[in-house]
Amino acid sequence: MSEEEKRTGEEYVLCDLCGRSLMMKDMAGDCCEPGCERVICKEVCSRICSICNKVFCKDHAYQDPETNIIYCEAHVPREKCEICEQECIAKTLIKGDKEIEKEILGNCKECEKLVCKKCGHLCAECGEVICKDHEHYDANTGNYYCKDHLPGVGAGSAGGCFIATAAYGTPFEPKIDVLRDFRDDVLMEHRSGKDLIKLYYTLSPPIAYIISKHRWMRSIVREIMVEPLVRILSKDRYN
Numbered sequence: 001m002s003e004e005e006k007r008t009g010e011e012y013v014l015c016d017l018c019g020r021s022l023m024m025k026d027m028a029g030d031c032c033e034p035g036c037e038r039v040i041c042k043e044v045c046s047r048i049c050s051i052c053n054k055v056f057c058k059d060h061a062y063q064d065p066e067t068n069i070i071y072c073e074a075h076v077p078r079e080k081c082e083i084c085e086q087e088c089i090a091k092t093l094i095k096g097d098k099e100i101e102k103e104i105l106g107n108c109k110e111c112e113k114l115v116c117k118k119c120g121h122l123c124a125e126c127g128e129v130i131c132k133d134h135e136h137y138d139a140n141t142g143n144y145y146c147k148d149h150l151p152g153v154g155a156g157s158a159g160g161c162f163i164a165t166a167a168y169g170t171p172f173e174p175k176i177d178v179l180r181d182f183r184d185d186v187l188m189e190h191r192s193g194k195d196l197i198k199l200y201y202t203l204s205p206p207i208a209y210i211i212s213k214h215r216w217m218r219s220i221v222r223e224i225m226v227e228p229l230v231r232i233l234s235k236d237r238y239n
Helices: 003-008 162-168 174-185 191-212 215-236
Strands: 012-014 021-023 027-030 039-041 046-048 055-057 078-080 087-089 093-095 098-100 104-107 114-116 120-122 129-131 136-138 143-145
Touching: 027 055, 104 120, 104 129, 136 191, 162 174, 162 191, 162 215, 174 215, 191 215
Parallel strands: none
Antiparallel strands: 012 021, 027 039, 046 055, 078 087, 093 098, 104 114, 120 129, 136 143
């Protein structure tokens, strides 16, 4: 028995987390996290789950930085991703000294499915959520886009010729300028042409990505598709 215990007649207990020796009335008890069982003090080291009201040490409790609500592992807010069907953390939380980022991304702007970060991305242009079934990857920028903000949509843009760019390995090949001019001067002038451009921007990015990874594919696409089309357009000047 310590001198303080003899003097006060109170039993003192050591907090396993902060190391302070405190009277029993100042202790919260054992952490309820399985396998932890630390004896913790009330003032500094304990947290009470707002759902189950059990006591946890601060290393095993999750705190919502916006509301200061405390959760234990079993009651962390989770939502099911509608693509992979995994239960994912729905809010950014603080656990101990670490920030635990939310795993749910949000609702896809195209299909409204709730998706996690593994099953979707944010459009690099508008910042809205797009699921993996509706996202478009641009091999040139390394970014993901929604169909409304693909690089190259709109007259005068230097981008958008995904397959030709993949075939040549650069967007600055002069022959690609012929295709861009045809897009801007002819297709963009007609509703059906604009619809065709949108369809191309929807379908071509994943195809272009595959082409860009294989030298033999790039060669075939250049010789069989792009260069013959460029010769026709250069000769006829769109007439």
